[in-house]
Amino acid sequence: MIDGLDARILELFTVEPRIGVLEASRRLQVARGTVQARLDRLRETGVIATFAPTVDPAALGFRVTAFAMLDIRQGARESVAAHLSRIPEVLEVHTITGQGDLLCRIVARDNDDLQRVIDDLVGDDDIVRTSTLIALSTVVAPRILPLVASASETAVRTTR
Amino acid sequence: MIDGLDARILELFTVEPRIGVLEASRRLQVARGTVQARLDRLRETGVIATFAPTVDPAALGFRVTAFAMLDIRQGARESVAAHLSRIPEVLEVHTITGQGDLLCRIVARDNDDLQRVIDDLVGDDDIVRTSTLIALSTVVAPRILPLVASASETAVRTTR
């Protein structure tokens, strides 16, 4: 797992991504090699999935976010998955328990455009029912640092 | 909006984040200054929200993802939001239309741990009802490139 230094590195690079390894080592009061080694390890273990820039759909003009729950015909998951992956506005899809079989996160330019996207979505005959939830506002913006902090504290407890 | 070159820049940095401006300019067959200027503009306009590394909760040991829909007492949104933001396993929360008032994305170490997280969640008296959907598998992994491509194509159409 990760320790406190890992957590501080992740936090620093999350808050100031352009900082660089050298400056990070200065801020954290550790040797550059240490930061470099930690970063390499975080990459290898998959904790850092990628350094790719985060793109904001809203800034691209897709200001509406919605979640669609789809009921699909038995055994049609593969074909529906293929169908969904062809729609750019579909950002992610999960198989879920409970009512509905698939949960999709989708975006659209506006409410009218959302209708178009949903029409695209349900254009697959294997989708038998849908319900859509429009995200009106973001109460807690996507975040990961609290979890990172939590994970590193657990590590300390475990170690001692 | 963004054009084809912007899209190619975003794609390149998404696929190979460590590439650097210079190498990117070579790959894209444009001047370094151009890539630099485009990147600056994408940052300024918010298309690139951040260059922060993407942390994978699963690699931190939080292998279960779930979505919780909460019904909350009238006018208690503020206090519930504060409550939710204190729970590290709550990664994001949206206000939504339809049944339920809030949609939360949460993670946990395993199914038992999920129970603990949900108990934390509903520990607020202003939450009157919850339903939880466990994500069993990821059908379409979080992605943004198709949308970027789509947006840039639209721009071309608009420009011409």
Add this chain to the structure above:
DNA sequence: CTCCCGGCTAGACAATCTGCACAGTGATGC
């Protein structure tokens, strides 16, 4: 109690990249 090993520090090197600047050029809009 002693030895070994992994992780950290501190320093050094060449190679590379970044930030910034500038003049020239082609396309666009007026």
Add this chain to the structure above:
DNA sequence: GCATCACTGTGCAGATTGTCTAGCCGGGAG
């Protein structure tokens, strides 16, 4: 025709990266 804007190609100084080295330290193994 003219001004504007974006892109090109280029240069430079300064900083950073990737990679190594050697020494130090604390914990775990035996």
